[in-house]
Structure formats: C-alpha cells, structure tokens
Amino acid sequence: MAEVSAQLRIEAPAEKVWARLTDFSSYGDWNVTHVGFPQGTPAAPGPAATYQENMRLMGFPAEVTWTVEEYEPGRVFATRGKGPMGVHLGMRYALTPDGDATTVRVDGDFMGAAVSLMAGKLKDSATTALDESLRKLAALVA
Template identity: 75%
Template sequence: MAEVSAEARIEAPAEKVWAQLTDFSAYGRWNATHTSFPKGGPETLELSATYEENMKLMGFPAEVTWTVTELETARLLTTKGKGPMGVNLAMRYSLTPDGNATTVRIDGEFTGAAVSLMAGKLKDSATAALVESLRKLGGLITA
C-alpha cells in the first residue's frame, strides 16, 4: 500500500474552493494527474455516482473508474477507484473553513499487488502531484 497526502491553505471561503474542486469541466486546469474524462465527469455529484477518468501516474497512462463514497457539500468528497493491474485507489478531499480562507487536504491511497512493487516511487510521484495540484487549485481560485 502507498498512502499520500498534501495540505494547503487557500485564501478563499470553502464554498468557492468547493465550486472549483467539483467543476469537472475545469478539472485538468488544476489536477496534475488528470488527462481526461472519456465520458465526461459525473452528471450529478452524489453518493454512488460513478465516472471514468484517464490519468497519468508516474508518467504512465491509467484508466480509473471512480465511485463517490462520501459527500458533504463544501466539506468532504471521497472517491474509490479501480485502476489497471488490480490497483485500487481512494482519494479524500477535505475542506476546513478558517475565517475567509480554507485549509484543503487531499489524502490518497493505492493498494494492490502492483503497488507493492513500486510503492516508494509511487508515493513520491503521487505526493508531488498532490502538492502541485493544490498549488494550481489555489491559483485558479485567488486569481
């Protein structure tokens, strides 16, 4: 298993951060691993919604089918995904209001036989991608 996380303070209210975080049409503008939604993002963001995403992890393309498992508007979005080679993924986006700013934390988890072979490299690559994604997300919102 490989677990990754990143956190950033964004100078905007949680509702504004949430609106950008869940704007799937603009996902590629901030998410460093995202390449496309072959069938579009989820039509309605709700529990059990599923959608497919093409990603690039450690330089390799990956197709992931996501399911929304936790959802609390402007606070929490958790998705679980099935990727190639039996890899399972989980992503948890949590927003904590702090005055006129918001602390955004992303926690990711990768499990499966293929992960154990490259856990260290995957952890480094995914952590760097999360940090970059939060930087870009903050830039879009405060700009």
C-alpha cells in the first residue's frame, strides 16, 4: 500500500473552493492527474455517485471507476476507486474554513499487488501531483 497526503491554505472562502473542487467540467484545470471522463463529464458528485475517469500517474494511463463514499457539502469529498491490474485507490479532500481562507487537505491511498512493486515511486509521484494540483486549485479560486 502507498499512502500520500498534501495540504495547502488557500486564500479563498470554503464555498468558493468547494464549488471548484466539485465542478467536474473544470476538473482538468487543476487536477494534474486528470486526463478526461470517458463517458462524458459526470453531473456534480453526491452521495454514492459513480463515475469513470481517465488518469495518468507516473506516466501510466489508467481508467478508474470511482464511487463517492463520503460527501459533506463544503467540508468533505471522498471517493474510492478501482483501476487496472487490481489497483484500488482512495482520495479524500477535507476543507477547513479559516475566515476568508480555507485549508485543503488531501489524503490518498493505493492498494494492490502492482502497487507493492513500485510503492516508493508511486508515493513520490502522487505526492508531487497532489501538491501541484492544490497550487493550481488555489490559483483558480484566488
């Protein structure tokens, strides 16, 4: 298993950050691992929603089927996904309002036999991607 996390204080209110975070039509504007949605852009996420996403991590393409596991508007957006080669993924975005700013924390995990072979590289690559994604998200909502 490989676990990753990133955190950034964004100079924007939580409502504005949440609106961009859950707007799938602009997902690729900030999420650096996102390539596209093979079945078209899904509707706004909600509890138990499912959708497919094409991603790229460590240079490898992957189609992941995501299910929303936790959804608290303005606070938490967490998904669990199934990818190729028996890889299971999880992503959890948590927003903490702080006046006119918001701290965004992202925690992710990757599990499966293929992950154990490259856990170190995957962790480094995914952490870099999360950090860059949060910086891009901050720039969009500032």
